[in-house]
Amino acid sequence: MKALRNFLDKIKPQFEKGGKYEKFHSTFDAFETFLFVPDKVTHTGSHIRDALDMKRTMSMVIIALIPTLLFGIWNTGYQYFLSQGMTQVGFWEIVWTGLLKVLPIVIVSYVTGLSIEFAFAQARGHEVNEGFLVSGMLIPLIMPVNIPLWMVAVATAFAVILGKEAFGGTGMNVFNPALLARAFIFFAYPGDITGDKVWVAGLTHGEAVDGFSGATPLAHAASYHTELIPPLHDLFLGFIPGSIGETSKLAILIGAALLIITGIGSWKIMVSALTGGITMSLIFNLVGANPYMQISPLTQIMMGSFLFGIVYMATDPVSAAQTEKGKYIYGFLIGLFSLMIRVFNPAYPEGTMLAILLMNTFAPLIDHYVVEANIKRRMKRSAKLTNA
Amino acid sequence: MKEPLFSAKNLKLLTGPLNLNNPITVQVLGICSALAVTVQLKPAIVMALSVTVVTGFSNLIISSIRNTIPPRIRIIVQLVVIASLVIIVDQLLKAYVYDVSKKLSVFVGLIITNCIVMGRLEAFAMAEKPWRSFLDGVGNGAGYGLILIAVGFFRELLGSGKLLGLQIIPHFLYEMGYKDNGLMILPPMALITIGIIIWIQRSANRELIDKS
Numbered sequence: 001m002k003a004l005r006n007f008l009d010k011i012k013p014q015f016e017k018g019g020k021y022e023k024f025h026s027t028f029d030a031f032e033t034f035l036f037v038p039d040k041v042t043h044t045g046s047h048i049r050d051a052l053d054m055k056r057t058m059s060m061v062i063i064a065l066i067p068t069l070l071f072g073i074w075n076t077g078y079q080y081f082l083s084q085g086m087t088q089v090g091f092w093e094i095v096w097t098g099l100l101k102v103l104p105i106v107i108v109s110y111v112t113g114l115s116i117e118f119a120f121a122q123a124r125g126h127e128v129n130e131g132f133l134v135s136g137m138l139i140p141l142i143m144p145v146n147i148p149l150w151m152v153a154v155a156t157a158f159a160v161i162l163g164k165e166a167f168g169g170t171g172m173n174v175f176n177p178a179l180l181a182r183a184f185i186f187f188a189y190p191g192d193i194t195g196d197k198v199w200v201a202g203l204t205h206g207e208a209v210d211g212f213s214g215a216t217p218l219a220h221a222a223s224y225h226t227e228l229i230p231p232l233h234d235l236f237l238g239f240i241p242g243s244i245g246e247t248s249k250l251a252i253l254i255g256a257a258l259l260i261i262t263g264i265g266s267w268k269i270m271v272s273a274l275t276g277g278i279t280m281s282l283i284f285n286l287v288g289a290n291p292y293m294q295i296s297p298l299t300q301i302m303m304g305s306f307l308f309g310i311v312y313m314a315t316d317p318v319s320a321a322q323t324e325k326g327k328y329i330y331g332f333l334i335g336l337f338s339l340m341i342r343v344f345n346p347a348y349p350e351g352t353m354l355a356i357l358l359m360n361t362f363a364p365l366i367d368h369y370v371v372e373a374n375i376k377r378r379m380k381r382s383a384k385l386t387n388a
Numbered sequence: 389m390k391e392p393l394f395s396a397k398n399l400k401l402l403t404g405p406l407n408l409n410n411p412i413t414v415q416v417l418g419i420c421s422a423l424a425v426t427v428q429l430k431p432a433i434v435m436a437l438s439v440t441v442v443t444g445f446s447n448l449i450i451s452s453i454r455n456t457i458p459p460r461i462r463i464i465v466q467l468v469v470i471a472s473l474v475i476i477v478d479q480l481l482k483a484y485v486y487d488v489s490k491k492l493s494v495f496v497g498l499i500i501t502n503c504i505v506m507g508r509l510e511a512f513a514m515a516e517k518p519w520r521s522f523l524d525g526v527g528n529g530a531g532y533g534l535i536l537i538a539v540g541f542f543r544e545l546l547g548s549g550k551l552l553g554l555q556i557i558p559h560f561l562y563e564m565g566y567k568d569n570g571l572m573i574l575p576p577m578a579l580i581t582i583g584i585i586i587w588i589q590r591s592a593n594r595e596l597i598d599k600s
Contacts, residue, residue: 148565162580166587188571 008032030128057264058130064258065137067251072244073098076145079241080201085209101201105140108149112156120165131170138178141245144198155181175360176316179353199241216242217303218349224291235302246305256311265315269331273310276335277301292343309352319360323370330366334359401523405531412535413586417503421495422536423578429552432540434488436533438477443505446470447525451513466509474499539581547572
């Protein structure tokens with residue numbers, strides 16, 4: 001550590017104003033603040049600084065994502081051996097197999113995204129923002145394991161350039177970048193992100209043993225084979241095919257707890273989205289027009305990426321509603337639309353992605369009306385006081 | 389003294405709309421058809437030519453009769469001229485390039501309502517001499533066409549791997565796992581492509597950026 005610090009101090013002058021590599025000072029800053037707590041102090045006036053700066057916030061989300069990532073790696077290996085009919089495989093072999101499949105996706109996502117972020121920061125003379133650290137982890141977690149790596153790269157580039165940099169970088173984006181990357185693949189290369197083959201490693205080219213289908217619970221539900229949906233405890237623990245990080249609800253709940261305790265993820269959004277989802281599925285239960293509508297609310301919220309979406313994506317502080325009341329409306333509608341899209345449109349097997357992106361669009365509008373309503377209320381009150 | 393036909397001032401009418409005064413990227417007119425006809429390059433080119441012909445000649449005709457048009461009914465007169473020109477263009481397309489005409493379907497007819505045509509008539513032809521008006525019309529049509537062709541180029545190349553119907557992306561790339569981008573064929577991507585063009589254009593020409 002000491003040696004590293006000394007090394008940084010030694011090369012620092014070259015990156016400062018007038019130095020040889022002045023142009024690259026944002027790159028240097030990024031690495032320095034990544035490794036050490038920045039020692040910058042303000043020179044004018046007094047500022048209150050929260051110890052929880054953006055870097056710590058982002059690191060916290062990453063930590064909250066670790067359980068889903070670890071389980072995703074294990075499940076990738078587990079599903080692979082299951083599809084090959086091999087049930088007597090050791091734990092570490094499963095993890096190793098999964099790691100070999102998942103790690104390249106993580107690396108591609110980070111390398112593409114971070115190089116674009118660095119390039120833009122460099123060109124604009126900004127500091128490099130940490131925003132991509134989370135997106136770069138979320139992107140692999142919401143991909144099917146068989147996704148070709150170049151598609152991950154293209155989608156990440158699309159999301160970072162058009163979803164973020166075009167709007168002005170971290171903190172300015174209208175849409176959640178990770179979801180944008182997934183939506184891009186969903187519409188551009190639908191064959192690689194839907195169907196029964198893409199969710200289990202090796203299934204797109206290889207053969208599975210008889211009786212094994214790579215279909216996700218959502219696919220079973222959409223084809224009205226509701227009896228094929230795995231039992232609740234499997235859905236909860238995550239021994240099912242699906243996007244890498246979404247399968248284990250237990251891991252997601254651990255992450256959610258961490259986000260709520262540290263105050264980084266808004267519990268209001270999570271709870272109201274859950275309420276929205278349950279409300280919609282209860283309405284469907286009442287209508288009961290087809291087998292999909294008759295699925296119980298508990299199964300509905302356990303299927304697909306609903307929980308993953310509302311815990312990690314809907315709570316994205318940039319693209320979500322900012323006002324406290326607005327968060328309830330925003331979350332509730334996400335839950336409602338997720339289930340609605342899922343059940344009504346068989347072409348879109350999972351509605352969570354589209355529901356969150358849709359509500360991202362409306363978040364500023366919701367905030368606007370909440371603020372307006374508040375102003376109106378207070379105007380009325382003050383009018384009453386002055387009249388009295 | 390008589391001004392030469394292609395004086396610097398007149399030439400500017402022709403080249404201005406290509407970049408700094410582009411009808412699509414700067415005036416933001418005619419977006420609708422730009423989204424609809426740019427899935428492939430060929431219809432985009434045909435559409436670009438058709439619009440250029442219509443803007444050019446409608447500007448010329450209206451400008452020649454501008455002093456005889458009663459101001460109250462000028463919009464109707466303009467529309468009659470545009471509509472006649474569009475019908476001529478439509479009939480020509482049907483006669484000579486029937487397949488493209490079918491692909492463009494209703495959008496040739498909709499040139500009548502293209503804001504660029506009407507906009508140039510109102511803003512320019514009603515107040516300027518015929519030759520200058522004609523140049524302005526052709527320039528704006530070409531500016532519109534330029535963007536249309538650029539968008540059509542990328543959408544056809546990335547969306548179906550072809551240009552003008554010829555396979556451009558080699559077969560071995562597909563065998564290596566390359567796939568055509570399905571999003572490029574959908575209308576939203578046309579809007580995004582135009583957005584990217586606007587982004588690039590404004591980064592290159594700082595004076596276009598709104599001061600606010």
